[in-house]
Amino acid sequence: MASFSPKRIMLPAPDKTMAPSADRATNGAAPMFPEPLHVGRPNIGDREQFLRLAGEMFDRRWLSNNGPLVQEFERRVSDYLGVKHCVAMCNGTIALEIAIRALGMTGEVIVPSYTFIATAHALHWQGITPVFADIDPSTHNLDPHAVRQMITSRTTGIIGVHLWGRPAPVEALQEIADEHGLTLLFDAAHAFCCSHGRRMIGNFGRAEVLSFHATKFFNSLEGGAVVTNEDELAETLRLMRNFGFAGLDNVIHPGTNGKMVEVCAAMGLTNFDFIDTVVEANRRNHEAYRLALNGIADVRLLQYEPSGRNNFQYVVLEVTEGGVQRRDAILAALHTENVLARKYFWPGCHRMKPYRELFPNAGVLLPQTQFVADRVIVLPTGTTLPAHAAEKIAQVVRGGAEAAIELPSISARASAVSASVCIRSWWARPRDRASRSASLG
Ligand code: T4K
Numbered sequence: 043m044a045s046f047s048p049k050r051i052m053l054p055a056p057d058k059t060m061a062p063s064a065d066r067a068t069n070g071a072a073p074m075f076p077e078p079l080h081v082g083r084p085n086i087g088d089r090e091q092f093l094r095l096a097g098e099m100f101d102r103r104w105l106s107n108n109g110p111l112v113q114e115f116e117r118r119v120s121d122y123l124g125v126k127h128c129v130a131m132c133n134g135t136i137a138l139e140i141a142i143r144a145l146g147m148t149g150e151v152i153v154p155s156y157t158f159i160a161t162a163h164a165l166h167w168q169g170i171t172p173v174f175a176d177i178d179p180s181t182h183n184l185d186p187h188a189v190r191q192m193i194t195s196r197t198t199g200i201i202g203v204h205l206w207g208r209p210a211p212v213e214a215l216q217e218i219a220d221e222h223g224l225t226l227l228f229d230a231a232h233a234f235c236c237s238h239g240r241r242m243i244g245n246f247g248r249a250e251v252l253s254f255h256a257t258k259f260f261n262s263l264e265g266g267a268v269v270t271n272e273d274e275l276a277e278t279l280r281l282m283r284n285f286g287f288a289g290l291d292n293v294i295h296p297g298t299n300g301k302m303v304e305v306c307a308a309m310g311l312t313n314f315d316f317i318d319t320v321v322e323a324n325r326r327n328h329e330a331y332r333l334a335l336n337g338i339a340d341v342r343l344l345q346y347e348p349s350g351r352n353n354f355q356y357v358v359l360e361v362t363e364g365g366v367q368r369r370d371a372i373l374a375a376l377h378t379e380n381v382l383a384r385k386y387f388w389p390g391c392h393r394m395k396p397y398r399e400l401f402p403n404a405g406v407l408l409p410q411t412q413f414v415a416d417r418v419i420v421l422p423t424g425t426t427l428p429a430h431a432a433e434k435i436a437q438v439v440r441g442g443a444e445a446a447i448e449l450p451s452i453s454a455r456a457s458a459v460s461a462s463v464c465i466r467s468w469w470a471r472p473r474d475r476a477s478r479s480a481s482l483g
Contacts, residue, residue, distance in 0.1 A: 073380040074434055079422040081384045082257030085323075087316030095308035104304065107284070111307035115262070118314055119252070122235070123244035125269045127276035130302040130310075131283055134231045134253025134266035138164035140300050141249050141268045142201075144278045145225045149196035154184050155392040155404070156411045157203045161229050162391040165201075173197070174392045174401070179410045182206065182344070182358075182418075186214035188407075193218075199225035204233035204243055206356040208346065212238055212246045219247075227251070230269075234260055235317060237351040244269040249279075254310055259320050259355035259424065262310030265302050320425055324354035327423040327432055331357050334436030338443055340364060341372075356386075357421040359439070366416040368446045373419055375442030381435050383419050390415045 099111060112130050120128040131137040142151070142164055151165050155174035162172040176188035182205045189200060200219055202210035210228065219226040226246075231253035233243040244250050249272070254265035268279050278295065281288060286297035313320075328346070335343050340363035346352040361369040369385065376383045390411045391397055392404040405412055421435060 073378065074438065075380040075428070075431070078380045078382050079427065079431065079435075080382050081386075081420050081422050083422065083424050083426045084256045084261055085259060085313070085316065085320045085425045087312040087314075091315070092308055092312040095311060096305055099304045099308060106301055106303045108301070109304040109307070111304045111311060112302050115302070115307040115310045115314075116267070118311065119267060120269065122314075123242045123269060125242070125244045126271045126273070127269065127279075129268045129270075129276055129279040129283065130307065131266045131268065131300040132302055132306075133264050134229075134251060134255060135160040135164055136283075136298070136300040137251045137253075137266035137268050138201075138229060139167060140279060140282045140298070141227055141251050142170065142199075143168060144268075144275060144282055145199065145227060145248060147199040147225055147227075149198050150194060151199045151201060152189050152192050152197060153201045153391075154203055154205070154411070155390040155397075155408050156182060156387055156415055157205060157229065157391065158231065158387055159391055159394060160231075161201060161203055162397060166396065171196075172391070172397070174390075174397075174404055174408055174411070176408050176410045177414065178211075179414050181208060181211075182414055183208060183210045184215065185410070186211050186218060189215065189218055192407075193222055193224075197222070197224060199227060201227050201229055202247070203229040203231075204236065206344065206358055207232045207236045207243075207353050208344075209233070209236065209238035209243060209350065216247070231255075231258070231266075232356065233353075234258070235321065235351060235353045239350055242351070245271065248272060249275060254306075259324060259353050260310075260313055260317055262302070262306040262313070265306045265310060267302075321353050323425045323427070324423050325352075327427050328354045328357055330432035331421065331423075331436065334433045335359070335439065338436065338440045340368070341439060341443060355423065357423045359419045359421060360414070361417045361419065361443070364446060368443065369417050369419060371446035372439055372442035375438050375445065376419070376421075376435070379438050381422065381438060383421050385415075385418060386420045388415045388418065 095111060116128040116130050147170055150171045150173045152175050153161050153172045154177055156177050165172040173192050175192045176185050177183060178185040184202055200215055202215050204210050215226055225248055228247045228250040230243050230250040234252050236243045249268050249270035252267045254260060254262040256263060270276055281295040282297040283300035284297060286293045286295035288294045332343050335341060340361060342360045342362050344358035346354060361372060373383055373385060392401060392408060
């Protein structure tokens with residue numbers, strides 16, 4: 043987790059174009075970008091509008107507890123997505139926890155390991171075991187075949203994640219859920235304003251969870267929501283986010299404090315009018331990266347589906363040859379030039395605490411997760427990306443990729459193949475809870 047640090051005082055960098063290696067920061071030159079370029083730099087709409095809404099909030103002296111700004115925000119989100127109910131919350135993680143509990147999930151729930159840690163923690167925090175299923179390396183989303191393999195008599199649900207805003211395989215997951223009587227929930231933290239075909243994300247499974255964190259392309263400072271088309275579920279979610287209160291002095295349900303505050307709704311409403319501008323900036327940046335990265339050996343830019351709506355908020359680069367060493371060499375070159383690219387979601391939830399101790403052998407069943415996690419770099423985008431930054435960043439990527447060219451790509455590929463052979467033969471065996479538990483340690 044990054045923390046705030048005072049601005050470094052630096053001389054303006056000369057307009058480097060990265061051609062000669064002597065001009066690289068690794069060789070002592072000033073960084074290409076005088077100010078750090080972050081992944082997840084907040085997009086901020088009309089400040090006057092935000093200040094006006096905040097001023098009205100102070101005049102009303104109504105700061106929280108389902109105030110008028112939160113109610114208007116919820117209306118705008120549900121109208122935008124064409125979904126019946128939006129229940130706004132203080133952040134996406136609490137929204138996940140409340141949705142999981144409201145849906146009655148218990149025992150084991152199947153999730154990808156290749157996601158932000160909040161997806162797994164929201165289960166573990168409530169005494170539910172996250173069971174990690176592998177992903178499809180071409181989409182980075184859950185592989186339905188892998189999901190099927192992880193079902194046991196203790197499984198009560200599946201949480202699909204629309205990673206990078208690209209829709210999870212919703213139909214296949216729904217089919218599995220129906221077949222086995224499981225609850226299907228989606229973590230749509232990345233997917234606000236995205237669609238699957240003509241249907242907006244937010245309308246799949248029994249409910250979907252959104253995040254409006256500062257680093258998301260659309261933010262409400264902090265914030266999240268559960269959206270659903272089920273009336274009764276929406277009612278339960280509303281009770282649960284406010285301690286279970288149904289009117290004064292009357293608690294009718296267990297609950298917690300998951301409420302969105304008015305100032306966050308003010309930011310959300312302000313940024314609503316900025317969505318098209320942000321998406322267009324992201325789309326342009328993505329296209330600039332695509333053109334500039336074209337022809338660089340062994341790197342691939344993950345594309346968005348042209349058939350649906352996208353928010354283009356993540357620029358995801360995969361280093362296809364050379365494995366983790368090559369990825370890290372490119373990342374180091376970027377950081378030296380003040381491009382603070384990220385290796386989301388390395389190393390995968392199953393290799394983080396507490397899951398790496400709880401399930402020490404989980405990686406045996408997650409070869410594609412490990413393969414992808416070791417290869418991804420996420421690049422900065424958004425409305426604050428300076429003009430021509432994508433082209434300059436692509437040059438740094440090219441330099442980093444070329445510098446690391448002699449890395450052991452053959453052995454990396456060989457280990458991926460052997461892991462995948464191993465997993466296929468493991469899956470081919472008759473399966474029950476005992477065999478999987480034994481294998482997961
Ligand atoms: N499910 C999924 C799939 C998610 O991706 C997330 C959150 C959740 C659930 C949970 O939703 P929330 O409870 O967060 O609403 C960031 C975000 O904190 C997190 O919200 C997000 N996913 C995740 C993908 O990214 P970090 O650990 O990378 O955050 P951090 O603090 O390093 O910030 C990223 C960069 O943004 C930094 O380099 C600095 C910059 N930044 C950050 C903030 C907060 C700014 O420039 N200004 C700022 O105000 O997790």
